[in-house]
Amino acid sequence: MTTLYDVAAIGNAIVDVIAPASDAFLDDQGLVKGSMMLIDDDRAAGLYDAMPPAEEVSGGSAGNTIAGVASLGGRGAFIGKVAKDQLGDVYAHDMQAIGAVFSGERLEGGAGTGRSLINVTPDGERTMCTYLGAAARLTPADVDPTVIEAAMIVYLEGYLFDPIDARRAFAKATGLARASSRLIALSLSDSFVVERHREALLGFIDSEVDIVFANEAEITSLFQVDDFDSAVRAVRGRAKMAAVTRGAQGSTIVAGDAIHQIDAYPVEKVVDTTGAGDQYAAGFLLALAQGRSLDHCGRLGSMAATEVIGHYGPRPQVSLRDLATAHGL
Amino acid sequence: MTTLYDVAAIGNAIVDVIAPASDAFLDDQGLVKGSMMLIDDDRAAGLYDAMPPAEEVSGGSAGNTIAGVASLGGRGAFIGKVAKDQLGDVYAHDMQAIGAVFSGERLEGGAGTGRSLINVTPDGERTMCTYLGAAARLTPADVDPTVIEAAMIVYLEGYLFDPIDARRAFAKATGLARASSRLIALSLSDSFVVERHREALLGFIDSEVDIVFANEAEITSLFQVDDFDSAVRAVRGRAKMAAVTRGAQGSTIVAGDAIHQIDAYPVEKVVDTTGAGDQYAAGFLLALAQGRSLDHCGRLGSMAATEVIGHYGPRPQVSLRDLATAHGL
Secondary structure (H helix, E strand, C coil): CCCCCCCCCCCEEEEEEECCCHHHHHHCCCCCCCCEECCCHHHHHHHHHHHCCCEEEEHHHHHHHHHHHHHHHHEEEECCCEECHHHHHHHHHHHHHCCCCEECCEEECCCEEEEEEEEEEECCCCCEEEEEEHHHCHHHHHHHHHHCCEEEEEEEEEECCCHHHHHHHHHHHHHHHCCCCEEEEEEEHHHHHHHHHHHHHHHHHHHHCEEEEEEEEHHHHHCCCCCCHHHHHEEEEECCHHHHHHHHCCEEEECCCEEEECCCCCCCCCCCCHHHHHEEEEEHHHHHHHHCHHHHHHHHHHHHHHHHHHCCCCEEEECCHHHHHHCCC | CCCEEEEEEEECCCEEEEEEHHHHHHHCCCCCCCCCCEEHHHHHHHHHHCCCCCCCEEEEHHHHHHHHHHHHHEEEEECCCCCHHHHHHHHHHHHCCCEEEEECCCCCCCCCCCCEEEEEEEEEEEEEEEHHHHHHHHHHHHEEECHCCCCCEEEEEEEHHCCCCHHHHHHHHHHHHHHHCEEEEECCCHHHHHHHHHHHHHHHHHHHCCCCEEEEEHHHHHCCCHHHHHHHHHHHEEECEEEECCCHHHEEECCCEEEECCCCCHHHHHCCCCCHHHHHHHHHHHHHCCCHHHHHHHHHHHHHHHHHCCCCCCCCCCCCCHHHHHHCC
C-alpha cells in the first residue's frame, strides 16, 4: 500500500494553558517541578484560579510531534479526541492548519476538551497538571484503519496507557500496523506513567514496539536501575531501537549492539522546555521515515528540540524545514 | 466617595486569536492592513480556516488597557460581556488573575464569547477581524453603578459605538460618572468606527468627554481634515484634553492652549503592534489618576506601549511597574 503519511500518531488531544510561575508557587500548590500530574475538574479549576494570565495554544505530546513533522515538511496524521466545544475547535484548527490530518470523533455532551495547566519557572522547566477531559475517552472506534495502514511509522504516546479504552485503541492500531508492515514507536511520556504501568509497558514493548522514546528518568524507571548505562543494557533486545534524550547532554540511540551518541545543539536561553521531547521525536521519526542514517535522525531531532525550548509553547514557531536547511540537515 | 479604582473601563470583551500572516494572505482575504473589521460568524469561520496555527490570549482594547493599569500597579475594573463558555472562562480568569475587577453578567444560550482574528504581518502591523459575539450584547444592566462611582477615571472604548444597547450603557455610565465628579475618557478606537459614527462621536465628546484618545488617522478622520495640525486645532475646546499617538513620532497631548510633545521610546524590533494604543492609554490614565504632570502621563504611556509592541500579544508580559521604576518613572 502506498504511504500517505510519514508518521501517524495517537495521543491525548490537549490544549495547553501556559503561564509563568515561581518555585514558591509550585510549592504552595504542592507540585513537583518538571512532572506531569493528572488532575480532575475541581483541582483544575482551583489551580487555574491561582495562576496568572495565561496563553492558550494547542499541545499534547504526540500532537506536538505531528506539528513538528509537518513543520519539517513531512506528512503527518494525528488521532485524538476533543469535545464539541471551543477548545476542540481550536485544537482541530491548529492541526489542520499545519497540513496534518486530524482524525477522531468529537465527544458530545460529556467532558470538555482536555487542558494542561503548564507552569513555567524561570529556569525554563515546565510543570504540567493535566485535566484529560474528552482526551481520556478515546476508544478503538476512533482509530481509523486507513490512517494507520497508510503511515510509514505509527507513533504512540505513553500517556494513553492510563485509560483502558485508549490502550485498546493502541492494540487495534498495532494490530493494523503489523498487518501492513509498519514501524511502531512508543514514547514513555513521563516517569510517573512508567511507575503506574511498568509491567504493561514492558509487555507492550516486547511484543509490539520497534522504537522506544524516553528521557533518562523514564528509561531508568522502566528498568528500575540507578544509572543510564544499565538502562541502555536493559533496553537492548527488547526493542529494535531506543532513542533516549538527556537534556544538555544530547541523546543516545541504541540500535542492536550499536550506540550512537548525539550532541545537543547549543541554545542561547532555555525559555520553556515544554515540547522538547516531542520535537526530538518529530525530527527523529521523519528522518527515519525518509530512510536517513540514525546519526542524521538524532541530529534532526536535536535541532527540532532546540528550536522549541527557545520560546514559550510546545510547537515550532518557525519553519523547521528552513531551519534544517540552514543547519545542513 | 472613596475611590476603589484608578480606572474603570467599558469595552468589548474579546479573546484574540493571533497568527503570523503574509501581505499576500491579507490580499487574498480582502483585508486592509492595519484595520479592524467587524465580521459575522460565517466569515469568522472561513477566515479562521485559512489561518495558520494561532495562539489564544485575552484581548479587547479597553480590557488590554485595564491589564496595563494593573501591571503598572494601579487599581482597575473592567465592564464587558462574555458568554458562559470556555473562552469566557479564559477571559474572566485572565482579568481576575491580574488583580482587576471583572464586572458584567455572562451571556447564556446566545452567541459565544467574542473573538478577534488577528493577522500579524512581518512589519509588525496587525489586521483584525472581530466577531463580537457576546460582547455586542452589553446592555445598561451590565453597568454596575458602584464600579463607575468608585473610579477616578471612567474609560470608554469607541468600538462600543456600534451596538445601540452598548451606547446606552455608555450613557448610563457617563451619567453616573458626572454625578460623582469622575473624569470621562473615550478612545476613538479605529478610523472606520469614526467613519461610521462621526456625528454621534462628536456630540458625545462635546457633552460628555474630558479626555479623547486617538491616533493620527482617527483624529483627522473625526474632523475630516487632511493634516495633523488642523486636527489639533479642531479638538481644542471640544474636550479638556486629547492625547494623540503617532507611532514612531511619539504622541501629542493637547490640553487647552498647551501642547505637549512626547517622544516615543526606542524599540529594538517591532514584533506586533496589537495593544500599543491600549497600553499608551493605560500609562497615561494611571499617571493622570495619580495626579502626575501631563508630560509624565505621556511618558508612562509611551513606555507601556513600547513594551507591548516588542512581543506577540496585546498585554504586558513583564511587570510594567518594575519597568517604570527602571526608567525612572
